[in-house]
């Protein structure tokens with residue numbers, strides 16, 4: 547599913563040492579990975595490389611057998627929209643749209659994700675909306691909030707919208723960057739369990755970043771970025 551070989555990444559050519567220096571990273575389809583490491587160790591940088599938002603300075607980054615380093619920027623953007631759902635640290639939702647609008651809009655960027663939903667539905671007009679509502683309910687946002695502006699929702703509620711947007715159209719890979727940092731421990735665990743349920747339903751691999759090591763036992767495998775990095 548994910549294969550990294552001899553990957554380095556420098557933010558600037560003049561940097562004396564790379565931010566990332568990873569000899570090998572293999573993640574299998576369906577794994578739920580907990581990625582951790584101290585602040586500044588490069589977790590968000592690595593996620594941006596996996597998502598093709600940034601490109602490796604050297605080495606090979608292969609996702610679903612596609613070497614991202616050989617793709618043009620436009621093709622990489624299409625690849626990301628088709629295969630990757632990203633839950634951002636600050637959610638990146640459009641504040642004056644409703645949860646349903648935010649989620650269905652996410653799907654407009656990928657023909658293949660949209661098609662997956664339309665294929666399973668007899669009513670093509672309402673299929674995307676229905677799927678958005680199913681995901682919001684499954685992720686714990688009750689109907690009374692589905693049509694309110696996202697800006698009026700709490701952080702925990704916005705987080706559920708961001709997760710639903712990532713999952714719509716069942717992308718193969720879900721990347722989550724510290725999405726639980728604003729929640730208390732009980733809510734973190736229950737949110738992660740809901741993420742796992744959706745990941746299972748859509749057969750998605752999950753890479754989840756957090757500082758909070760108490761969450762580690764919930765996952766199949768944890769990766770410490772400090773151990774993964776080659777010392778230079």
Ligand SMILES: Nc1ncnc2c1ncn2[C@@H]1O[C@H](COP(=O)(O)OP(=O)(O)OP(=O)(O)O)[C@@H](O)[C@H]1O
Nearest residue numbers: 557558565583584585586587588589590591592757
């Ligand atoms: N846009 C950028 N331009 C230049 N340097 C950057 C940029 N973003 C991050 N860095 C640097 O890359 C290093 C790794 O940052 P990154 O955000 O990946 O760490 P992190 O492990 O996700 O940290 P945190 O847990 O605090 O979110 C840091 O030294 C940071 O200063």
